Amino acid sequence: MKLLLPVTLDEVVAVWLGAEVHSNRFGTIVCSMLRRDGLPAALVTDPDLTDEQANAARLGLLREYRGFDQADISFDTYIGGLPVRDLAWWRVSLDAGDVARLHYINWDYWVEVTGGTRLATTLASAKLAEPGETDTIDTALRDAFVAGTPVPEIILVDSGPNTRLVVLEGHVRATAMAMAGDNLNECTALLGRSDVVADQWFY
Structure with missing residues (x-):
């Protein structure tokens, strides 16, 4: 990244x-x-x-x-007190290797559908393994990421270089990015970075 x-x-x-x-x-x-x-x-x-x-x-x-x-x-209610003023915000570039590190937030739904990993790649693999169950929105977004078609940037946080990357906004798009795999066209995202993130319940 x-x-x-x-x-x-x-x-x-x-x-x-x-x-x-x-x-x-x-x-x-x-x-x-x-x-x-x-x-x-x-x-x-x-x-x-x-x-x-x-x-x-x-x-x-x-x-x-x-x-x-x-x-x-x-x-407040959505994240639970994340002090976003204390974060340094950046526009970052992401490639397939970075997407392999994307984690969903620590909500029961995302924990359940990923078997506890919270990794976007886990859910992406499940969707690709059962094409009949794959939502058309997922496939359309996946194709857009492969083609390099502009898609709204996802918003991420981490607690420092090489730490866990967690999706704040854009879980569906993150899944589609993971579905693109190595065919992903390098794209951009927004990243909030601070060591205070590590203390948040969702991280």
Whole structure:
């Protein structure tokens, strides 16, 4: 994994929302909140990171539906107090070897479907072994990663160089990346890094 450029917390929030506005699980919630507050869809789909009011609005949205606490800049209900202000945020490049190290967060569902490993490659192997059970979203995303088609960046954390890589946002995309295996076209992700991560329950 290569560290490319530092990124701001505002960009992390924008990437998070930009991915989830298209998700089956959260897209409806994000869109309804935008309509409720009279905010344009472009706030999320075409973010202007130089606009401080827009940055604050996106932060407010993420705070409301994901438990992102605006007062101390930490994830509250979703992650359980991760002090994201203490993390150094980077845009990184990922190859197939890096993807082999991706772990899902320590939730019961991800532990169960991976037989306790929490590795994206474990679930990817199971999906590839049973093509009839593979979701079309997984295969479409896998093909996009192989072709190098732009896909929203996943958001990761680790506690330092060569430590466990854990997915904060983008579990479905992480699975598709693992399904691509050695055919994965090198892609980018966002990474939050700090030794405080190692103390978090989800890590």
